[in-house]
Amino acid sequence: MNRDFNASYWQQRYQQNQTGWDVGSITPPLKQYFDQLENKALRILIPGCGNAYEAEYLHKNGFTEVYVADVAAEPLHNLLHRNPTFPESHLLHQDFFSLQGIYDLIVEQTFFCALDPTLRAAYARKCAELLQPNGTLMGLLFNTVFEKEGPPFGGTREEYVSYFASYFEFIHFETAYNSIPPRQGKELFIELKALKLES
Incomplete structure (x- = not known):
């Protein structure tokens, strides 16, 4: 990849309202998962x-330890x-790969597909590092190849x-069986449990 998808790139996307991935609300697969958390x-x-x-959904439903991270300030x-x-x-206004701390649950929603695909293996490891053993990585991945150059970047x-x-x-x-109509049949629902990392 020869483009730098950095903070200024994403900030500009938000300021110019070039946010085609943004559906304006929580999507059904994530809502259903959150609703069964006790x-x-x-x-x-x-x-x-x-x-x-x-x-926003989690906060309004009484979850007190929700953290959000983005390199762009606008969405925060x-x-x-x-x-x-x-x-x-x-x-957390910072890059994902610089995050610290330990979490019980990481939620994936159109972040993986926004990363340069060369960072995907590093993303998987970083998620494992940020999760406690048996912590959960949950969310959606696009199971399709996009015609236009990304982001978003598809895959299999x-x-x-x-x-x-x-x-x-x-x-x-x-x-995912309950994707929104434009993404029906094109999303994978994932729920993964973190293994203990070898030091």
């Missing part, structure tokens, strides 16, 4: 969060504007398995 004190990280409708401001009671200290189930297999136990890794 522990409202789970430490949850949403990397590359964008406008973070998932964090948007989240806080919509939800003034969201803790500002939980807004087989490709994705190769990135995650060293770090996770696969609980669910199949086509």
Whole structure:
């Protein structure tokens, strides 16, 4: 890849409203998963969060340890504007690969597909590093190849398995049955349990 998808690139996308991935609300697969969670004190990280409708939903439903990270400031401001009671200290304006801390759950929603594909193996390892053993990486991955040059970047189930297999136990890794209509049949719902990393 010869383009630098850095903070200024993404900030410009938001300022110019070039956010075709943004559907304006939480999507059904994530909402259904969140609705069955009972522990409202789970430490949850949403990397590359964008406008973070998932964090908004969790916050409004009593989850107290929700953290969002993005290299662009604009979507973090948007989240806080919509939800003034969201803790500002939980807004992490930084690069995913520089994040520290340990989480119980990482939520993947259109971040993986925004990364340069050469970073996908590093993404899988970084998720494992940020999760406690048996912590969960959950979310959606595009199981399709896009006609236009990315981002978003597509891929295949087989490709994705190769990135995650060293770090996770696969609980669910199949086509989502409740995707929004434009993405029907093109998304994988994933639920992966972090293995203990070798030091």
